[in-house]
Structure formats: C-alpha cells, structure tokens
Amino acid sequence: MATMLDVAELGHTYGGGQTHTAMSDLSFTVEAGELVCIVGPSGCGKSTLLRCIARLIEPSRGQVHLHGDLVREVPEDLAVVFQDYSRSLFPWMSVRGNIEFPLRSRGVSKSERRERAEETLSRVGLPDAATKYPWQLSGGMQQRVAIARALACRPTLLLMDEPFASVDAQTRFDLEDLLLQVRREQDTTVLLVTHDIDESVYLSDRVLVLSKSPASIVADLPVGLGTDRDQITTRESETFVHLRSEIARLLRDAPEDAPETKTSVAPPEGTSIHEDSATSTASARTESADA
Numbered sequence: 001m002a003t004m005l006d007v008a009e010l011g012h013t014y015g016g017g018q019t020h021t022a023m024s025d026l027s028f029t030v031e032a033g034e035l036v037c038i039v040g041p042s043g044c045g046k047s048t049l050l051r052c053i054a055r056l057i058e059p060s061r062g063q064v065h066l067h068g069d070l071v072r073e074v075p076e077d078l079a080v081v082f083q084d085y086s087r088s089l090f091p092w093m094s095v096r097g098n099i100e101f102p103l104r105s106r107g108v109s110k111s112e113r114r115e116r117a118e119e120t121l122s123r124v125g126l127p128d129a130a131t132k133y134p135w136q137l138s139g140g141m142q143q144r145v146a147i148a149r150a151l152a153c154r155p156t157l158l159l160m161d162e163p164f165a166s167v168d169a170q171t172r173f174d175l176e177d178l179l180l181q182v183r184r185e186q187d188t189t190v191l192l193v194t195h196d197i198d199e200s201v202y203l204s205d206r207v208l209v210l211s212k213s214p215a216s217i218v219a220d221l222p223v224g225l226g227t228d229r230d231q232i233t234t235r236e237s238e239t240f241v242h243l244r245s246e247i248a249r250l251l252r253d254a255p256e257d258a259p260e261t262k263t264s265v266a267p268p269e270g271t272s273i274h275e276d277s278a279t280s281t282a283s284a285r286t287e288s289a290d291a
C-alpha cells in the first residue's frame, strides 16, 4: 500500500495573550484506502491536529505530506466533515447548491457539478433531496448531505471531526454503516476523530490513542475485524470487546504529556499492537475547507 498521509513531528502552540501548546511532535502515517480513527481525552488537541493537517491553521512545528507532496495550503483533494452540520451547510442554499458550492471554486463544469450532486445524494440515500433546503431535513439527513458534499469533491483524503456526535444513537449507527459502505465502494482514505471508543473500534482499520494535552500518541492499535462489520455481531465479538477495554484503559491511564510513550498490550488473536507509535499512520480530508 502507498502512504497517503505522512505527519512528521507535528506540533502546534496557540498564540495570543497566553500561549497554549495543543499538541507536540505527532508523527504517524496513513496508507491509501485506510480508515484510521483518533481518540483522546477532551481538549487534548484532536481538532487542532485535523485543522493542521487540512492547513486550516498553520502548524507551529513539523510537516504534513499528502501523497508525497508537502502540504503548504488547503489541499484541493482533501475534504472535511465537521460535527456541526447546522453550521457547515448554508441554510439559504438548496441541498444541490450546498453540494455544488465547493465544486465551483474547483472549476468543475456545471453539468459535471449536477452529475456529481445527483450521484453523491444517491450514494448517501437521499436521491430526492436535491431541491430541498437544509432546514427541511432532519439532523441525520443534513449530516448525510454534508458527507455527500465532501464525497462530491472526490477527495483523496477525507477528514472527519466528530461527524456523528450530534445525531441520535440509531442515526449514528446508520451513518457509521454509510461511511463503511462509501469507503468500501470508493476506496476513500479516512481520518476520523471521535470521542466514542466503540465507534472508533467499529469503524477503523487502526485506532490512534492520544495522551492528555498536549496531545502525543500513546498507542497505535490495528483493528483486526475484517471488512464486513455488523452493528450487533461485530460489537459482540471478542476482538471488539478486547480492543474497547484496552483503549478505555489507555485513555484512563494516559499521562499528561508523553511524547515518547510506547505501549505494549497483549492483543486477542488476529490483532497486533505496534510497539513504536512514532511509526503509525493516519489520513484525512474535509468537505468544507472552502465552504
């Protein structure tokens, strides 16, 4: 597999009256086609990491390479989906208008914009929503539109920041399965931040566990659950239950600042734990970088 995202010694300190180091020396890679989840304590710097990768903010230290190219500005082939769909969709634009908006700035022709909007709306299960407005849709439907908007940009990397945190539990399950389906069909590389340990295990090929602020990687855990996942049987499996406990333990015991911390835990059969977190990988792309 080719490396899609290479994050090297990335760190960020917010300025202003009082400086605050949100993350320090994060290094990992994400292979093309991988889905990697990031979990970590609240406020440890997860969103800062995604924003630095997308170049929505300039990192204070380190480098990001996307398919081998040094990222110096918001990459065209990266899309971001945020948690708050109500703020990321334009209420005065139709669903179709919202999806086509970032394509216009990328110079995509009108006919192709229309085609991509229809195709991605079908893909997310909303084939009849093109002329509706966001406020006419449920929260789960709006987040589907946000995902459609990201996919319409055909990102090589999809970054998702708590994308399912604002919907009810059943909708969350549906959207998780939608993401797995889309990812299977399009071979999209995804880097997703979540607070939900179960969600991270259910979705991922790998889970990166971060320390408390300033964030550093304390574990890089491969998830040996295969490609076919089911909300009930997968969550009952021994591998799932073991990983969920392991991540909860790592988060509970996470040191305040452990840039050099390594982890070694006995995995269930079929999984393995990386000894050196500095060699791990992640990837992302967001939908609304230019929205």
Ligand SMILES: Nc1ncnc2c1ncn2[C@@H]1O[C@H](COP(=O)(O)OP(=O)(O)OP(=O)(O)O)[C@@H](O)[C@H]1O
Pocket (backbone or CB within 6 Å): 014, 015, 020, 021, 022, 040, 041, 042, 043, 044, 045, 046, 047, 048, 049, 213
């Ligand atoms: N623009 C900013 N200026 C100064 N400090 C900031 C800014 N944005 C975030 N921070 C601080 O940086 C730290 C990391 O914030 P960030 O939002 O990246 O954490 P997070 O892990 O995503 O949090 P949560 O899980 O609660 O969403 C926090 O202490 C936060 O207060």
